[in-house]
Amino acid sequence: MNLQINDLHVFYGKIEAIKGISITVNQGEIVTLIGANGAGKTTMLKTVSGLRPVGSGSIIFDGQDISKVSAHERVELGISQAPEGRGIFPGMTVLENLEIGKYFRKNRKAEMNEDLENVYNLFPRLKERSGQAGGTLSGGEQQMLAIGRALMARPKLLLLDEPSMGLAPMMIQNIFRIITEINRTGTTILLVEQNAQQALQRAHRAYVLETGKVVKEAKASDLLNDPAVRAAYLGTGAAEGHH
Amino acid sequence: MLNIRDKGAEIWEGWNRPTRSTFVIGLIAVVMMLPYAGNFSFTNILNTPISSYQAVLVYPVGMFVLMALGLNIVVGKSGLLDLGYVAFFAIGAYTAAIMGTHFHWNTWECLPLGMALAMLSGVLLGLPTLRLRGDYLAIVTLGFGEIVRIVAVNNPSIGGPNGIANVPNPPKTLGVSFGLDHMESFFWVVVIMILLIIWMVRRFTARRPGRAWEAIRQDEDVAALMGVSTLKYKIWSFSIGAAIGGAAGVIFASKSMYVAPDMFSFNISVLILSCVVFGGMGNIWGVILGGTLLAYIPERIRFISNARQFVFGVALVLIMNIRPDGLLPRKKREKITKAGE
Numbered sequence: 001m002n003l004q005i006n007d008l009h010v011f012y013g014k015i016e017a018i019k020g021i022s023i024t025v026n027q028g029e030i031v032t033l034i035g036a037n038g039a040g041k042t043t044m045l046k047t048v049s050g051l052r053p054v055g056s057g058s059i060i061f062d063g064q065d066i067s068k069v070s071a072h073e074r075v076e077l078g079i080s081q082a083p084e085g086r087g088i089f090p091g092m093t094v095l096e097n098l099e100i101g102k103y104f105r106k107n108r109k110a111e112m113n114e115d116l117e118n119v120y121n122l123f124p125r126l127k128e129r130s131g132q133a134g135g136t137l138s139g140g141e142q143q144m145l146a147i148g149r150a151l152m153a154r155p156k157l158l159l160l161d162e163p164s165m166g167l168a169p170m171m172i173q174n175i176f177r178i179i180t181e182i183n184r185t186g187t188t189i190l191l192v193e194q195n196a197q198q199a200l201q202r203a204h205r206a207y208v209l210e211t212g213k214v215v216k217e218a219k220a221s222d223l224l225n226d227p228a229v230r231a232a233y234l235g236t237g238a239a240e241g242h243h
Numbered sequence: 244m245l246n247i248r249d250k251g252a253e254i255w256e257g258w259n260r261p262t263r264s265t266f267v268i269g270l271i272a273v274v275m276m277l278p279y280a281g282n283f284s285f286t287n288i289l290n291t292p293i294s295s296y297q298a299v300l301v302y303p304v305g306m307f308v309l310m311a312l313g314l315n316i317v318v319g320k321s322g323l324l325d326l327g328y329v330a331f332f333a334i335g336a337y338t339a340a341i342m343g344t345h346f347h348w349n350t351w352e353c354l355p356l357g358m359a360l361a362m363l364s365g366v367l368l369g370l371p372t373l374r375l376r377g378d379y380l381a382i383v384t385l386g387f388g389e390i391v392r393i394v395a396v397n398n399p400s401i402g403g404p405n406g407i408a409n410v411p412n413p414p415k416t417l418g419v420s421f422g423l424d425h426m427e428s429f430f431w432v433v434v435i436m437i438l439l440i441i442w443m444v445r446r447f448t449a450r451r452p453g454r455a456w457e458a459i460r461q462d463e464d465v466a467a468l469m470g471v472s473t474l475k476y477k478i479w480s481f482s483i484g485a486a487i488g489g490a491a492g493v494i495f496a497s498k499s500m501y502v503a504p505d506m507f508s509f510n511i512s513v514l515i516l517s518c519v520v521f522g523g524m525g526n527i528w529g530v531i532l533g534g535t536l537l538a539y540i541p542e543r544i545r546f547i548s549n550a551r552q553f554v555f556g557v558a559l560v561l562i563m564n565i566r567p568d569g570l571l572p573r574k575k576r577e578k579i580t581k582a583g584e
């Protein structure tokens with residue numbers, strides 16, 4: 001697995017949300033994008049997963065330029081996303097949400113059960129709630145479901161958009177612990193976070209985004225100690241994680 | 244408030260297979276006998292005062308239910324707002340009229356062609372517009388509905404504003420005759436088509452296309468992230484709905500023996516959409532109920548003449564205020580599980 005984004009520009013109409021960003025994600029890494037509201041983090045992830053079209057530049061995944069590949073085909077290639085705000089299907093049960101996590105399957109039964117087993121091992125809570133409607137889960141449970149559902153497709157690259165959003169500190173700890181665990185089993189992760197403290201502790205490398213540009217790129221541990229980053233993203237609001 | 248849908252589902256769940264089969268067959272038999280209801284003193288309250296009761300059962304009642312079921316696949320199941328559904332009805336009707344008068348095809352030969360042409364126009368319209376979100380589709384379909392009608396008005400080769408007369412009735416089939424004095428046969432055909440659609444929709448809903456539509460309706464972006472080819476499934480839903488509209492058009496033309504552009508106005512699109520919304524979007528039983536009531540009641544109260552549209556409109560507004568999700572809304576599982584916790 002290797003993701004290489006070169007000089008990416010993304011537009012909403014005339015507004016340029018991403019202004020020439022280049023980033024690399026290598027096999028086995030957790031790479032995090034941090035930055036203030038409106039910096040373009042969600043737009044970056046949506047462009048990688050195919051929900052936003054590329055304005056110019058390229059997205060190379062495993063040696064193939066996927067800029068023109070549609071979103072549902074990128075799932076086949078091994079890119080899954082847990083979207084901002086979790087995107088649970090409220091009217092479907094937990095099990096149905098998980099089942100649809102990989103819509104296109106050649107060998108349905110055996111593969112599906114194996115994947116369900118994996119997800120339930122990571123998130124035992126989901127197993128207890130498998131018959132409950134997605135819309136009635138608590139915020140933390142919904143986040144678990146969003147991540148579990150993305151894992152159903154056995155992604156090589158997992159895109160996570162603010163998994164800590166709106167969660168209590170205990171649950172944030174829990175979610176980040178599981179993210180690290182997912183990474184240990186070989187899944188590469190591109191993580192977007194407002195909660196820079198947690199993200200930088202868990203990630204290997206980090207990029208700091210400001211209004212559509214990368215302003216800093218470094219090892220995550222270095223950024224944790226960087227005075228400028230501390231002031232901007234960790235200072236007073238280190239554990240806030242509000243939105 | 245009494246939840247008829249859940250009550251009904253509960254009773255149904257409690258039955259074993261033979262009971263269910265008996266009930267379904269009995270219900271179909273009763274529905275098939277409806278055209279004769281006007282003849283008996285204890286059911287003749289159903290009689291419509293001005294138009295022939297048997298004709299009303301075919302159009303608007305049967306046709307509206309048929310089209311509402313078709314539109315429900317588009318609007319209710321996959322959440323695509325189609326404001327020009329009448330276009331497909333018109334395409335089916337004109338296919339039957341042209342093929343029947345110029346080439347002497349019989350109705351059953353016209354039926355697959357009418358459906359195919361409606362479906363094809365659905366695909367051609369859907370390919371560019373279904374890529375767009377929300378309101379665009381509503382506007383484009385609204386325009387398409389009007390364009391089809393205006394093309395018919397301005398095209399002398401298909402009768403222009405006068406339309407096409409002398410569309411043949413269906414031939415005698417399996418011993419059943421069709422004609423002005425045999426309206427019950429048309430009704431039976433429509434009921435059979437409705438049954439086929441119910442069967443098809445139920446199968447789809449339980450299986451993968453239904454899941455994909457449901458996901459698209461709830462959140463299209465997330466559906467794509469799950470690997471659902473959203474464009475493909477939207478086009479399927481849109482064109483299956485179109486084909487059903489086309490089928491209704493073919494039967495309509497062969498029943499009324501005459502088609503003209505003003506039969507296919509924007510009003511029809513709105514009425515069919517109202518049937519879906521009023522009955523309960525996404526729930527076939529609700530849609531059938533909505534179609535039946537919205538088609539039948541204005542005919543039944545025709546004796547109050549011009550005021551009937553007004554009275555009916557006020558009643559609709561009132562009922563939609565009391566039951567905003569329709570008479571028999573789709574199952575809302577998020578609420579049910581919560582209550583059961």
Ligand SMILES: Nc1ncnc2c1ncn2[C@@H]1O[C@H](COP(=O)(O)OP(=O)(O)OP(=O)(O)O)[C@@H](O)[C@H]1O
Nearest residue numbers: 012015017035036037038039040041042043044194
């Ligand atoms: N659908 C849209 N239409 C127009 N502009 C948009 C749209 N979505 C995002 N933008 C703009 O693009 C820029 C980047 O937005 P984006 O959502 O990527 O930021 P973000 O870094 O994820 O912010 P947050 O931390 O608040 O989630 C913002 O200026 C935003 O206003």
Ligand SMILES: [Mg+2]
Nearest residue numbers: 041042043084
């Ligand atoms: Mg964001």
